[in-house]
Amino acid sequence: MSHLHFKVETLEAFCHDAFSRFGFSKEESEIITEVLIMSDKYGIESHGMQRLTRYHKGIEKGMIKVDAKPEVVFETPVSAVIEGHDGMGQLIGHAAMKIAIKKAQTSGMAIVTVRNSNHYGIAGYYAKMACDKGLIGLSFTNSEAIMVPTYASKAMLGSNPIAIAVPADPYPFFFDSSTTVVTRGKLEMYRKAEKPLPDGWALDEDGKPSNDADLVLRNIISKAGGGIVPLGGSEEVNGSHKGYGYGMICELFCSIFSQGLTSNHTHTDGKGGTCHGFIAIDPSIFGNSEEIKKHFSTFLQELREAPKADGQERIYTHGEKEVLAVAQTKEKGIAIDEKTLIEMKQMCDYLGMDFHTYFDVSLKEENYEGVY
Numbered sequence: 001m002s003h004l005h006f007k008v009e010t011l012e013a014f015c016h017d018a019f020s021r022f023g024f025s026k027e028e029s030e031i032i033t034e035v036l037i038m039s040d041k042y043g044i045e046s047h048g049m050q051r052l053t054r055y056h057k058g059i060e061k062g063m064i065k066v067d068a069k070p071e072v073v074f075e076t077p078v079s080a081v082i083e084g085h086d087g088m089g090q091l092i093g094h095a096a097m098k099i100a101i102k103k104a105q106t107s108g109m110a111i112v113t114v115r116n117s118n119h120y121g122i123a124g125y126y127a128k129m130a131c132d133k134g135l136i137g138l139s140f141t142n143s144e145a146i147m148v149p150t151y152a153s154k155a156m157l158g159s160n161p162i163a164i165a166v167p168a169d170p171y172p173f174f175f176d177s178s179t180t181v182v183t184r185g186k187l188e189m190y191r192k193a194e195k196p197l198p199d200g201w202a203l204d205e206d207g208k209p210s211n212d213a214d215l216v217l218r219n220i221i222s223k224a225g226g227g228i229v230p231l232g233g234s235e236e237v238n239g240s241h242k243g244y245g246y247g248m249i250c251e252l253f254c255s256i257f258s259q260g261l262t263s264n265h266t267h268t269d270g271k272g273g274t275c276h277g278f279i280a281i282d283p284s285i286f287g288n289s290e291e292i293k294k295h296f297s298t299f300l301q302e303l304r305e306a307p308k309a310d311g312q313e314r315i316y317t318h319g320e321k322e323v324l325a326v327a328q329t330k331e332k333g334i335a336i337d338e339k340t341l342i343e344m345k346q347m348c349d350y351l352g353m354d355f356h357t358y359f360d361v362s363l364k365e366e367n368y369e370g371v372y
Contacts, residue, residue, distance in 0.1 A: 002337065002338040003335040003336060003337055003338070004335070004336055004338065004341065004361060005332055005333035005334065005335050005336075006333050006334055006336060006359070007333050007334075008037060008041070008329065008330075008333065008334060010358055010359070011037060011040070011049060011334055011336075012033055012037060013358060014344070014358045014359075015029070015032070015033035015036060015037070015052075016029050016030065016033055017353060018052070018347060018348075018351060018353065019032050019033065021351040021352070021353060022059055022066055022351070023066040023067070024066060024088070024091075028088070028091055031090055031091055031094050032055075032088060032090045032091065034125075035090045035093075035094075035120070035121040035122070035125045036048050036049065036051065036052070036090075036121060037334075038121075038122065038125050038128075039051075039121060039122045039125075040329070040334045041325065041326050041329045041334070042122070042124075042322040042325050042326065043321070043322070043325035043328075044122055044176075045185075045189060045335070045337070046183055046185025046186050046188070046189055047121055047122045047183070047185055048334070049334070049336050049340055049344065050185060050188065050189065050337065050340050051119070051121070051185065052340075052343060052344055052347060053340075053343035053344075053346070053347065053370055054119060055088070055119070056343075056346075056347045056350065058118060058119075058272065060350065061270060062270065063086065063118065063270055063271065063272050064086065064087070064088055064089075064118050064272065065085065065086045065087055066087075066088070068084065068085040068086055068087030068088075069085065069087065070082050070083070070084055070085070070087060070091070070092045070095045070096065070114070071083045071085065072099070077103065077106070077107045078103060078107050078108075078109060078110050078111065079103075079110060079111050079112065079113075080096075080099055080100075080103070080110075080112045080113075081112075081113055081114075081115070081257070081258050081259075082095070082096050082099075082112060082113070082114045082115070082258075083114075083115060083116055084114055084115060084116040084117035084118075085116060086116055086117075086118065086271065086272060086273075087117065087118070088118060089117045089118040089119045089120030089121065089141075089274060089276070090120050090121050092114055092117045092118075092120065092276070093114070093117070093120040093121075093125075093126050093139075093141075093276055093278070094126070094129070096112045096114050096126075096276060096278050097112070097126040097129045097130060097137070097139070097278045097280070098129070099112050100112040100130065100278045100279065100280040101129065101130050101133055101135060101137075101280045103280070104130070104135055104280035104281060104282050105133070105135075105282065108281070108282050108284075108285040109279070109280065109281040109282060109285065110279070110280050111253070111257075111277070111278070111279050112277070112278045112279075113253060113254065113257040113258040113275070113276070113277050113278075114254070114258055114260070114275055114276040114277070114278075115255070115258035115259065115260025115261070115273075115275050116260060116261075116271075116272075116273055116274075116275075117272070117273075117274045117275065117276055118272040118274050119141075119143065119272070119274060120141055120274070120276060122161075122163075122176060123139040123140065123141055123161040123162070123163035123176050124139065124163040124165065124174060124175075124176030125139075126139035126163070126276075126278055127139045127163040127164055127165035127174070127176070128165045128172070128174065130165065130280040130281075131165035131166060131167055131172050131174075134167055134282075134283075134289065135167075135280045135281060135282055135283070136164070136165070136166050136167075136279075136280070136281040136282075136283060137163075137164065137165045137278075137279070137280055137281075138162070138163065138164045138277075138278070138279040138280075138281075139161075139162075139163040139164075139276070139277070139278055139279075140160070140161065140162055140163070140250040140253045140254050140276065140277040140278075141158070141160070141161060141250070141254060141274060141275070141276045141277070142157070142158040142160055142250065142251055142254045142255050142262065142263045142266065142274060142275050142276075143158030143159050143160065143184070143263060143266065143274060144158060144184070144220065144263065144266050144267040144274075145157060145158060145220070145223070145227065145263045145264045145266070145267075146158060146159055146180060146183075146184050146220050146227045146228045147159065147160065147179070147180045147227060147228055147229070147230055147243075147244070147247055147263075148203050148207065148226065148227045148228065148229055148230075148234070149230070149244050150230065150234065150235070150236060150240040150241050150244045151234075151235075152207070153203065153205075153206060153207025153225055153226065154207075154223075154225045154226070154227070155220060155223075155225075155226065155227030155228070155264075156263065156264045157179075157244075157247040157248070157251060157263045157264070158247070158250075158251075158263040158266070159178040159179065159180045159183045159184060159228070160178065160179045160180070160246070160247040160250035160251060160254075160263070161176060161177060161178045161179065161183075161250070162175075162176075162177060162179065162246060162249070162250055163175065163176035163177075164176075165319075166296065167283070167289075167293050167296075168293060168296050168297045168300055169293070169294075169297040170297075171319055171320065171323050172319055173296070173300060173317065173318055173319050174318055174319030174322055175318040175319070177231075178231075179230060179231055179243050179244075179246040179247040179250060180228045180229065180230055180231065180243065180247070181200065181201050181228060181229050181230070181231060181233070181243070182201055182228060183228075184217070184220065184228070187201075187202070187213045187216060187217055187228070188213075188217065189337070190213040191213040191214050191217060192337055192339040192340070193337075195213075196211040196212070196213075197210070197211045197212070197213050197216070198211075199211065200229065200233055200234075201228060201229065202216040202226065202227065202228050202229065203216075203226040203227060203228075203229060203234065204216065204219065204225075204226045205219050205224045205225035205226045206225065206226070207225070207226065209234075210226065216228070223268075229243075230242075230243030230244040230246075230247060231243025231246065232244075250277070251263065253277030253279075254275035254276055254277045255275040257277065258275050258277075260273065260275040261273035261274075261275065300317045303315060303317055304316070304317055304320075338363065338364075339370075341359065341361065341363055342363050342364075342365050343370060344359075345363055345365065346365075
């Protein structure tokens with residue numbers, strides 16, 4: 001896979017200008033950009049610049065409505081249901097977590113659920129929003145069906161990630177994981193690299209193992225069958241039922257509480273219909289929040305100092321690698337795949353932007369066709 005490195009400031013300027021051209025306000029463009037750039041800073045390439053073409057196509061086809069505003073349609077002191085009106089997922093997610101944070105600061109905890117949204121980037125961004133305020137944050141989202149339930153042959157659930165961020169020293173606990181073995185974005189990256197998928201990731205339309213990223217992606221889009229397996233694989237002996245169950249828990253906080261579309265009904269008839277869930281908890285409802293933070297930090301340090309397996313030099317706690325990735329990004333910039341750059345060039349052409357104002361590179365655009 002051919003990658004080029006760019007300064008964070010260059011990519012931020014590009015995204016700001018692009019989303020402004022799409023019709024988003026300055027503040028909205030900054031929020032969308034921040035979510036995308038955070039993913040690349042953390043080393044999660046599948047959900048950063050690599051996702052731009054998804055939003056481009058969604059807006060172009062009318063699935064994402066630029067002028068939509070999230071609306072609270074049901075509310076209590078500790079909960080809310082938000083109607084997204086098919087808006088941009090990052091903006092709806094940001095607004096929903098802000099509501100959850102405000103309620104938690106008043107009432108101790110809050111759960112906010114969203115329907116009729118779109119892809120919102122990495123789940124961890126919203127969990128981190130709460131953590132930055134000294135709260136415990138959780139974030140969930142369903143998606144277009146890509147997970148094949150245990151012993152099934154057709155995708156019925158999304159990647160359905162679960163993210164949690166908890167205050168700690170010297171850095172927060174930060175866990176963000178899909179409940180599938182990998183995300184759809186990872187398959188897109190393998191397709192761009194023209195590499196076969198590793199064994200145990202995906203199934204074809206007959207429910208048989210497949211290493212063909214292009215085939216699996218096309219089947220997901222056309223809802224022809226097959227998809228990605230749950231955490232634990234495709235059989236119970238390796239824990240497939242656990243990943244499947246975690247995906248169902250995510251669905252509960254997203255589509256069921258909001259009475260929105262379950263994953264198997266999203267992305268039909270030109271409608272996204274994605275649903276999200278957000279939880280914010282004030283640790284002080286359990287006692288002194290600083291003492292709780294100190295107690296947790298001690299445990300995390302004990303984990304890092306646990307005996308190492310043979311040949312291993314370091315034990316990481318969740319969130320530690322992201323801190324290291326941010327430091328590396330400051331030094332080397334963000335790595336962008338050449339085919340992702342072609343997609344960004346195509347977006348520039350659509351928006352009437354000069355690609356070379358931002359990127360001094362030559363691209364071979366011929367014979368490249370994305371799948372979305």
